[in-house]
Amino acid sequence: MSKDLTVRFHGAAGTVTGSCMEFAYDHRHVLVDCGMFQGSRSLEHLNLEEFAFDPALIDAVVLTHAHIDHSGLLPKLVKDGFKGQIHCTLPTADLLEHMLADSGRIQEYEAERRNRRRDRAGEDPFVPAYTSADARDAWEQCRPVELEQWFAPAEGFRARLWNAGHILGSASVELEVDGVRVICSGDVGPDNKAFQLDPEGPSGFDHVVCEATYGDREREAVTIAERRLLLQSEVEAAITRGGNLVIPAFALERTQELLLDLHHLLLSGAIPNVRVFVDSPLANRVTEVFERHAKELEDTGETNIFDNPSFHFVTDVSQSIALNSVSGAIILAASGMCEGGRIRHHLIHNLHRKDSTVLFVGFQAQGTLGRVILEGAERVRISGNDVRVRAQIRHIHSYSAHADQRELLEWVEERSPISGSLFLDHGEPAALEAMRRELQRRQPDLNVKLPQIGEKYLLSPSAPAKRLETGRSDLTEVLGHDWQNTYADFATSLKADLAKLRSDRQRQEALEQMRRVLASYNAHMARKNGR
Template identity: 40%
Template sequence: MKITFLGAAGEVTGSCYLVEAGGARFLVDCGMFQGGSDADSKNRRSFSFSPSSLDFVILSHAHIDHSGLLPKLCRDGFEGPIYTSKATAELLEIMLRDSAHIHEAAAERAARRRSHVKEELEPLYRMEDAETALSQVDGHDYDRTISLHPEVQLRLRDAGHILGSAILEIWIGKGSEKRKLVFSGDLGQPHRPILRDPVFIDEADYLIVESTYGNRDHEQLGPSLDRLVEVADHALNQKKGNLNIPAFAVGRTQELIYYFHHLTCEGRLKNLNIFLDSPMAQRATELTKRHIRLFDEEAKKLETWKRQTQPSILLKYTESVQESIALNTIKSGAIIISASGMCTEGRILHHLRHGLPNRNNTVLFAGYQAEGTRGRKLVDGAASVRIFGQNIAVRADVRSIGGFSAHADRTALLAWISAFKKAPKQIFVTHGEEDASSALQEELNRRIPGKAKRPKPNETAVLS
């Protein structure tokens, strides 16, 4: 049995693992690289394997850094099924189409800027490639064991990260030769509203675990909500400006809407004017509401309160490009939530171009910012950032709140790993920047010596 770590090894994005065992050859995740000057070249390079040789793909969840290269994989020859949860299958219809649209639009813009260049500038993939990938998606319920191959079985368990996110339990082989792989996917932070807590797993022969926050804990939720109240009040009532919030369309946007309603319910905020300026986030929000059975009890209670009262909060969806552009004429009092969460693309760039030079405005980051992204530069205090080929001065307040992360922090990761009744034979620490993954590796090796390893990019591990 072999695992090759094709992505998210020594970095946070590009999750992709090639597994060869039990007569089967398959991928776990096929994600896009994001952030950094080499992300585009990584995404465009040829796969190091033949896509047509794969039997199937298993997908942990819909975030683009886990799913975003599926259209390219299918375009390049993969024709097998893509197994995932039912909710993830629905989310992919939103996210992969949106991703294809972004790449096609980016290629068109680049072609206009370089009209003197004769060769055509191709997008990473096109809408037809996304549609092909979607036709191969096969959604399943949590907690059911399904057979993918004569020697491969899969069970999806709730990871509590975003809607439909799954921990993957994979059994390979037969009889006494059967071995169990567990991929954590991205684990959610326990005891947070909306989604249920990650499921604990009893056993595994081999564990592949994320480490995004392997070196630190999140701020507690209570203080984070206090800071959200303070930031919103200062931005809207004291500075009399707008509050721009870059947010991931799936997960973070829905959480922020929840928190603004929660704080309004408690009387800590009032008369809020929230504009959700992301067509993908709007569709994801409506989809999330349809999956209320996957909510925790606290979220279900808030939904009941919203239906029974008329809260002093306006939530408006901006559908068209014209409506989005019109938001930039609002001088004060608006909370604008828009994708992307790391400011790498999307409508948020237009709002930052207009809003960052204005001292009355505030930009709030409530999520992880990977190295090399525009969001990371802003959080780190950049005096200017480059947007659409222009250097934009940063005069607006830039604030961040770390307690809203959808990723498990160090304490939660260690608690989840400690729940195994017997330590796995080997633990592979992935999906984290070097400081985070090395810190988690060191702590795991302190507790269970010699078990944890940090694979390098494209490294192949041969498992007994």
């Protein structure tokens, strides 16, 4: 191997999850992030594949933050042979103790649940990507580092972390290798972000990797005070309807931001003394970490805003089930995209109620249940239950922890001049392309690249990055809309559609015709593939 610096993208290219970049130089390999793919079942299946590299040959990991789409495959990395250190900020290390353990428990539970299914009888047992014990092993390899202080993750590498303003402990990663300067944005926070200071970082790089989650949109500039007015309006409307206000909320940061705003609304009398249930054991543990780092948080008025008598932190399953009979309450539950966790339980019991409200306060990736509901589905399938959507579906955009297009462009401008290439990652295709066009309009000479998963680039000083290897060609369908969501929508609507027919004979004929269409298609594909 020559002493050239290269980077290979193993995730978050053409999609918003699975962040993982492998930097290699002189037989040394450093990962920036090692995250899980999240979203559709097909996309999440990628987490079960073998790594595209040998984990035993990775010298170190530099982690931007604790969100699972950036950190969630660390336990698998350790299980498969990684022995190096995981460098991150102290708050990130504290959060990982709980985030990784929870993810490990989810992997174990999902494997057990799938193995119990009758339609899997006789098949090889489903094996989890990793266990909670693997998660503990990974956390023990974390080594906290201070912001803006140089450290050496591997021989030939120098690195510094800069505040990214995204969540507690989040950072951008600066690398210097044999005269080549690179910065990876991680996830960049927006203006007026609760708890966090504005993003920081130096300027003048050879290569920059910038996220583009919201690269295709600009949000209306909203202050924290204005955002609280929006939340106040939603709470008042939900209480007037008489049902519950159900909020799918990410356990890390989004839940705590909502509690911050609800605390101020309750304290000021802007909303009545409504009960607020936080039904997420992980969110409750994360909140305890926030309390430990309270001195580092903005906007709290130096008080413990989580110690509000209206807040009820639910842990036991029996307490969670008891919320089925509640009305007129606010229920916060994970996961934020409705793909797992207790939020699915609450959606089953509230989506069909005309008097209830479901309020989305975060990004909903393609293929997720949250995206399906938000886009207006009349029926959804949740954990084997067909659920009619009759509740009010609402959305507040101003809680995003990600910078919008304008803020991302400002972040890129502050890193300039960029003498080599700007890579755009962590975005869906439309967002990436919109961001690329706007950057090229503003800086026609800037070399902008949209990497694909598996692509490898040579990074030289003051020269555009050169692609050395192409990406995976088998992921196009996986990264788009998932067939299983289409199937769930079809299956959920099928009974209602059949009921519209006039007789049982017509229903039987329709079912037989559908079977014939599927059989014909299977035969056609078999002939096409030469079988």
